Amino acid sequence: MIQWRITVFLLSLLPLAAMIWGAFHGNLGANPVEALSHESGSWALRFLLVTLAITPLRRLTGWRRLGLLRRMLGLFSFFYACLHFLVWLWLDQEFAWGSMLADIAMRPYVTVGFLSFLILTILALTSNMFSMRRLGLRWKGLHRLVYAAALLAILHFIWLVKVDLMQPLIYLGIFVLLMLLRLPRNVVMRKPRRIVKKQVVT
């Protein structure tokens, strides 16, 4: 498993490498700041969805060790979100605090992006063993906020697009699919099972 984790760790750094390489080779086009913002934001969302895919994948494949990758992938989502936030803070807004606060308060797409980022921050800070032990049962409840973080990030994307909603809607579709894959055990399959049981009993 350790080789697996190292491989996934290194693969997860590739987007960062591409961004750094692009920035230093002038490969990011006419508007490199926008390119960095789009790349980091997209990867934050992709890692978040991959993280959410682990549980259903584990269930489908029966490969329980997949769960060991989940925290790392979640932290990579947070890592790219931090990068995305930093690009905005530094390269886009140039630390103009007044205009940043105004953006967060007045531009809905920034508001929801910021909320998503806040949630990811809280989840990252409490992703360690110490917090898990201290929070006990509440930990699970708190980390269910990851669904809200993903949905807010997708809403962020939908609201920032001018006309072509194709990309954010694809992400939304993936998110909905991942949510549906969580349903079967609790909702869809329970009823037929009970009926079968009853028939056997009577």
Next chain:
Amino acid sequence: MGLYRYGRIKPSEITDRQVWLKRRQLIKAGMAAGAGLLLGGMNGQAVAALAGPGKNRKISLAGESTYGSDLVPTEYEHITTYNNFYELGYGKEAPAENAAALKTRPWSIKVSGECARPGVMDIEDILKLDQEERIYRFRCVEAWAMVVPWAGFPLGAFLKRFQPTSKAKYVEFETLYDPQHLPGQKRTVLDWPYREGLRIDEAIHPLAFMATGLYGEVLPGQNGAPLRLVVPWKYGFKNIKSIVSIRFVEKQPVNSWQATAANEYGFYANVNPDVPHPRWSQKRHRVLGKGVFGSKEDTLLFNGYAQEVAGLYSGMDLRKYF
């Protein structure tokens, strides 16, 4: 080849070059012209500032214009690879990739409506009109900007050929509608064809311009070939591309973006740092091609052309008529 005047005349190339050299001397004052050329050889930006890349036919300029000789043009490569032209695709690079889908020959522009001499003008005849160069600032509503050395002619003089009547209060422009070829028109992201409009006094203002080229060469498809509008004191979306129709009308036209989201995009769309867009504050903008750090600058009222155009809007509430 023989069809195009600018394709035949060779001496014009020399004039073109001299114009550029002079400008570069102004820009890089103190730098010897020879050194500038040497530098140009090593650095793409400087080469592009001397002339276009030679990809397209040259346009012969009738005379040197003084517009914007103090501005440093954005690199040709950036001007032609970062475009909003949804007819050719929705991403910034898509229009350059799909430019071949736009067939610019044969091409004619229909001028109609409230005018004494309506007519259809072929692009070849339009290209025979005197062309001049103007270096203008360009500011997109999405808070990015560039400096473009356009080639073309003043819109006012062109419109007057068709003798607009007193009923001609506005001018409406339309882009080519050709969903069979233009990939972006296959989906209704906008109500095609793209439409724009100007008040008649805006249209005949000396700064209002019809562009046939940039960097001394005919426009590439992604920049709105073969003919596009340039109104430098307004947001980029007013600068309608690949025009096929011009109509003089009495009532204020509804432009495409206004039809899509009237609370976000108005008819006037004058560059104004004090009137925020719901998505972009408009106080500052990023200049294309200036790298990652320090590429932002303050946005000026009417994009820096207030002295010339503010009079058009005296007494108007620019927050209401945004």
